[in-house]
Amino acid sequence: MKRLVYLVHRWTGVAVCVLIALWLFSGIVMLFVGYPRLLPAERLGAMPQLSSASCCVPVEAALRHSPAPQAVQQLTLTHIAGRPGYRIKEGDGALRVVDAVTGAPAPPVDEALALRSAQAFVPGFPGAVVGRTHDDRWTHSGLLDAHRPLIQVQMQDPARTLLYVSSTTGEVVMDAPRRQRYWNFVGAWLHWVYMFREGSKDPSWSWLVIGLSAVGTLSALAGALAGIWRWRFRGSYRNGSRTPYREFHMRWHHLAGMVFGPVLLLWIFSGLMSMNPLGMFNPSARPDAKAMQQRMPGQLQPRIETRAALALLEGAGFGARELEWKLLGGQPYLLARDAQGASRLVREEGGAWQVHESFTAQQLEQPARALFDAGVVRSDWLRKHDAYYLRRGEASMYAGAARELPVLRLQFDDPGRTLAYLSPHSGELVLSVDRAQRLGRWLFNFLHSWDLPWMLRPAAARDAALIALSLGSLALALTGVVLGYRRLRLATGRG
Incomplete structure (x- = not known):
């Protein structure tokens, strides 16, 4: 039985030792540089303020261009290429844009509009359209599916930002500065083995990562058992040490494994859990958000014109960048957001429309x-x-x-x-x-990221601890790479 465990550790280690070392190194990078995404504050901060003096036609005028207004899921007044427009999400998920100044459907998105949108997002710098892509290494997110294909615009700003513009609406939907792109080659892109991923839904990639993580977990577990069996908890070997190994790499592989092996095992196992194998963390039932709304935004709108709502917000000292038509319990209201992502509610109370900061618990x-x-x-x-x-x-x-x-x-x-x-x-x-999702949270997020609230608050201390453990685990993996290379040379008759 022990011999079998040794053999499993040896050959699974040969198979994945390099990958585990890369996972550890890229994990350190990911503490400081994330995968490219457009954060809400970035998106809203790049927009001009909506003005009641110059905007807008009533929302009913925009809904006339929808083939099924009663089925509209989402209705938002935003800025596209520096111009206000109503973005409509149809019942089937398709997006369309109506010019909020003229009330006419927006023209098809071409390269000129994409360039204007990019320059409104990064003002004061020239840019150039460099191509179109349905999916590339930075755009695997399923949130971008409704915007594909994406138009790539390379800006000449100091950050050399690569922007992705929706071919459906003309909005900037992703920004990727050059520094972030370069670090991601040894960060998230490498960590998630994205060189083998195609599109936002790729079962082959999912099962590849599950398989590699499972082999890594098995190797780490077998290594932990072997390391414990070979360690002298009482007394010592003839060499005077608690480990029997004299050779440098073998000795330090054993020592590092006794100290950092449990951490490495938990990290690889939690990485496996992140893939939700066999759907084990799927919820038993999903919340019915439509039942909470009772109606759809296309079925019932607030009885206040867009211009009047913006005037109310301006009177309250709130600079709205975006306005969304919402419902709660069958009651329509408007949700406004400013450049920092702060929000205000425009809703009817006592027969008058007013600006509120929040709902009550009962509401x-x-x-x-x-x-x-x-x-x-x-x-x-x-x-x-x-x-x-x-x-x-x-x-x-x-x-x-x-x-x-x-x-x-x-x-x-x-x-x-x-x-x-x-x-x-x-x-x-x-x-x-639900219960299954909470279990997944502990087996993945907690074990992988140490993300309890009290751990996240002293960010520098948490980062230092994770880096120290990662470097110790990396030493374990790198000595394993050397031993694996030697074993392959022996197996092929070259050693």
């Missing part, structure tokens, strides 16, 4: 009960981030997720005992996690 909880066909067993305000609702740093893969406080937390009595988090500032369901 949120009553419609939210329709999210699941189950009762609410607990409702409370969360004023500090908990283990599931937390804010990560800009380099994190979750950097774009809004995690504002306070938030209303509801516990449902469904089979998955789902926790739902509702934002009083937007009236939206921000996050829901």
Whole structure:
């Protein structure tokens, strides 16, 4: 049995030792440089303020251009290429844009419009369209599917930013500065083995990563057992040491494994869990956001014109960059966001339209009960981030997720005992996690990233600890690379 464990560790280690070393090195890079994404603050900060003096035609004029207005899922007033426009998301997920000044459908997106959009995003610098892509190494996100193919615009700003413009709406949907792109070749792109991924949905890539992670986990587990069996916890070997190995690389592989082996094992295992193998962390039931809204934005709009709503926001001292038509419990309202991502609500109360900062708990909880066909067993305000609702740093893969406080937390009595988090500032369901998803959170996020709220607050201390453990684990992996190379030479008769 022990011999079998030694052989498993030896040959699985030969197979994945180089990959594990690359995973560890790229993981250190990912602490500081994330995969390219367009953060909400970047997108909103690049837009001019919406003005009631120059904007806009009534929203009904925009909906006339929808083939099925009653089925419209999302309706947003935004800026595209520096010009206000209504972005409409149809019932089938397709996007269309209506000019908010003229009320006419926006023309098809060509390279000239893409260039104007890019220059409005990075003003003061020239740029050039360098091509179109349906998918490349920086654009695997499924959130970009409705915008494909993407038009690439290379800007001549100091950061040498590569912008991706939607061929559907003309919006900038991704920015990738040169520094971020270069570091990602040895960061997230390498860590996630994206050189083998095609498109936002690639089962072959998923199973490749699952297979490699499983082999790495097996190798680390077998190595941990072998290391413990060979360690003298009492007494010592003839060489006076607790390890029997005298040769430099073998000795330090054993020593590093006894210290850093458990950490490496947990990191590889949690990386495997990140892929949700066999859908083991899929929720038992998904929240019904439409039931919470009761109607769709295309079915019922607030009885206030766009120009009047913008005037109300200006009177309240709020510079709206974007305006979205929303519903909560069948009651229409407008959600405005400024350049920093802060929000205001324009809703009717007492027969008059007013600007509010948030909903009350009662206004949120009553419609939210329709999210699941189950009762609410607990409702409370969360004023500090908990283990599931937390804010990560800009380099994190979750950097774009809004995690504002306070938030209303509801516990449902469904089979998955789902926790739902509702934002009083937007009236939206921000996050829901059932029992399976919470398990996945512990087996992946916690073991892989050490991301409990109290761990994230002293960012420098957490980064230093993760770097130290990564370097120790990297020493373990690199000595394994040397031993694996020697073993292959012996196996092929060259050693």
